[in-house]
Amino acid sequence: GYNSIASRDHGHQKKCDRLGVCMYGCPVGAKGSADVALFPDALRHGARIETGARVAQITLDAKGLANGAIYFKNGKEEFQPARLVMVGANGIGTPRLLLMSQSSRFPQGLANSSGLVGKRLMLHPFGSAVGLYEDDLEDWVGPAGSQIESMQFYETDASRGFVRGSKWHIIPSAGRPLGMINRWTMGEGGVADEPFWGDAFTSRMKESVGHLIEWMVMPEDLPEETNFVSLDPTLTDTDGLPGAKVNYTTGENTHRLVDWNLQRTLEAHEAAGASKAWITNRNNPSWHNLGTAKMGSDPATSVVNGYGQAHDVPNLYVIDGSVFPTSTATNPTSTICALAKRTATYIAEHHREVAVSS
Secondary structure, eight states, X not given: OOOOOOSSOBTTBOOOOOOSOGGGOOTTSOSOOHHHHTHHHHHHTTOOOOTTEEEEEEEEOTTSOEEEEEEEETTEEEEEEOSSEEEOOHHHHHHHHHHHTOOSSOTTOTTOTTSOTTBSOBOOOEEEEEEEOSSOOOTTSSOXXXXXXXXXXXXXXXXXXXXXXXXXXXXXXXXXXXXXXXXXXXXXXXXXXXXXXXXXXHHHHHHHTTOEEEEEEEEOOOOOTTSEEEEEEEEEOTTSOEEEEEEOOOOHHHHHHHHHHHHHHHHHHHHHTOSEEEEEEEEEOOSOOBOSSOBOSOTTSXXXXXXXXXXXXXXEEEOSGGGOSSOOSSOOHHHHHHHHXXXXXXXXXXXXXXXXXX
């Protein structure tokens, strides 16, 4: 799979030392996280980052344009004025903020004349299956990205009993003892009928570390309005703001899609010579929160336009995964970054015409 990894020092990033602990934070500063790759340059160009701040509401001026945000910091209410507002809190945080920003002009939530803010939540409820091999695969070496990808089952084939499809990708088990324990003890068939703890533990771990391949099935979750984010009527955070209530049920199409692909992964392990293979996850909601501020050209059926600009509030932009009209069957980060850059370029190139609050 494609990964953007620094093989030599680049900007503020150090070269990747291939330690394989990416999911837990990079100790050498090679991972392209925002604090390493972006914040230093942003600060040098005059940006100010308010940590520990919790935004409560986007405010409007008399013309209906966004003119700032009310936020809480250390329990104290603050106001940040703005001529233009961009929201990037992703598929749960963004609809929560827009719904909290209701007013007499927008009684159902900011930029919500379509009624779609918070609707059509998509989560990529993935499945995975691991195979145990005799060969030393050194699967603990290198960054935690997609080592191999397959799009063989990506497109719709009606004969399978569902629409759309899935990307397959191999992810490293990374040789961590905890990772090995999880793969053996969770799921369907790891050590359900075999000794694992006590005297068997050491030998089981020795035969596992570096000898596992895990296929992950990333399904295309469908945009269903019955899956949505709303404001919790009773639960609040420590500043008294309503919590986000996630209403989600994995759809029948997604269940069928994942089940069918998981059976194919077991067949793939068998064909590759695995001595044992089993399913470790089935319909596990991912951390990909998409679809709750739909992008589209019609204000009646979408929240933002093709540049992430809210139809109802022309100087309000959404730059995260909530704008996805469909989830696709791939990891969304690269597309989120591309859309955010597209929005920023549009604003920069049309800065004399774009709406701003005075």
